[in-house]
Amino acid sequence: MSTPTYKTRSYARKKKSAFWPMLLSWLIPGYGFMRNGFVGRGIFFFVILQVTFLLGAWLRGTVLVPEFNFRSPGFNLVNILTFMTQMFNGGLGLLSMLPELTGPSGAVLPYEESATWADLGAFYLLVSGGMNYFVMIGTWDNFYSEDADPLVVPAREEKHA
Amino acid sequence: MMSGLIFLPSLIFLSLVVCSVYTMAVEVHADGKKLVRSMLYRFMRLLGVLAALAVVVFFFSLI
Numbered sequence: 647m648s649t650p651t652y653k654t655r656s657y658a659r660k661k662k663s664a665f666w667p668m669l670l671s672w673l674i675p676g677y678g679f680m681r682n683g684f685v686g687r688g689i690f691f692f693v694i695l696q697v698t699f700l701l702g703a704w705l706r707g708t709v710l711v712p713e714f715n716f717r718s719p720g721f722n723l724v725n726i727l728t729f730m731t732q733m734f735n736g737g738l739g740l741l742s743m744l745p746e747l748t749g750p751s752g753a754v755l756p757y758e759e760s761a762t763w764a765d766l767g768a769f770y771l772l773v774s775g776g777m778n779y780f781v782m783i784g785t786w787d788n789f790y791s792e793d794a795d796p797l798v799v800p801a802r803e804e805k806h807a
Numbered sequence: 808m809m810s811g812l813i814f815l816p817s818l819i820f821l822s823l824v825v826c827s828v829y830t831m832a833v834e835v836h837a838d839g840k841k842l843v844r845s846m847l848y849r850f851m852r853l854l855g856v857l858a859a860l861a862v863v864v865f866f867f868s869l870i
Contacts, residue, residue: 687831698824766817773821777828784832 664790671785672736675778678785691781699738699774703755707767709733709742710759728768734775734782742771818857826850 671678675695680688709732712725733739738755745753758764788794826849830842837845 684835690831691828694824694828698821763813766813770817770821773824777825777832780829780832784835788835 664786668782668786668790671782672734672778674737675735675781678782678789682785682789691778695735695774695778695781696738698770698777699735699742700755702767702770702774703738703742705763705767705770706756706758706761707764707769707771708745708755708757708759709739709771710768711743711746728772731779732768732771732775734779735771736778739771739775822850822853822857826853 667678667681670681674692676688676691678688679685679691709729710725712722712729713720714726715721733743741754745751745757750757761767826846830837830846830849834842834845
């Protein structure tokens with residue numbers, strides 16, 4: 647029986663624990679890349695996506711909880727898709743949603759639905775969430791899926807291989 | 808006047824965010840030079856599509 651190479655063992659270890667890294671990648675953009683050794687890239691994702699979200703919040707954009715009951719006159723499919731996309735940036739998305747759940751007193755980020763630039767701000771939130779979706783898909787595809795390339799081993803691990 | 812000052816930089820900034828994040832998330836193996844080239848290519852293509860959309864919207868507004 648041959649001894650498995652370091653890279654094969656590394657791949658098996660990564661496959662075993664995908665849930666927490668993916669959950670944390672949702673809450674903290676770029677976490678999955680940082681965990682797998684692409685620290686610079688992970689930090690870039692974190693900074694650029696959080697700055698985009700916070701710029702949107704500064705323009706008074708917020709994550710608004712849509713009407714899910716399709717019998718209600720307020721039901722709107724676009725609002726639901728917007729909400730889902732914005733919520734792909736989990737950490738700040740949950741913070742931004744607080745006033746919707748607890749009232750204006752629970753606002754951590756600026757909250758003013760009727761502000762002039764609120765719609766543009768909400769679009770910043772949408773882009774931030776949508777791009778974290780691609781970062782999460784990249785994390786899954788490159789490090790955890792069945793088809794993940796076992797040679798995608800972080801530079802710091804390769805040094806010891 | 809003020810709207811343009813907010814919307815145009817927003818358009819460019821968000822396009823740059825989309826192209827840079829998408830390129831870096833998808834092309835894990837690429838080196839820095841190739842990443843920048845892919846990112847700029849996607850950025851120019853996206854701006855081209857947006858410009859074409861703006862022209863279409865302009866002509867629709869004349870109807």
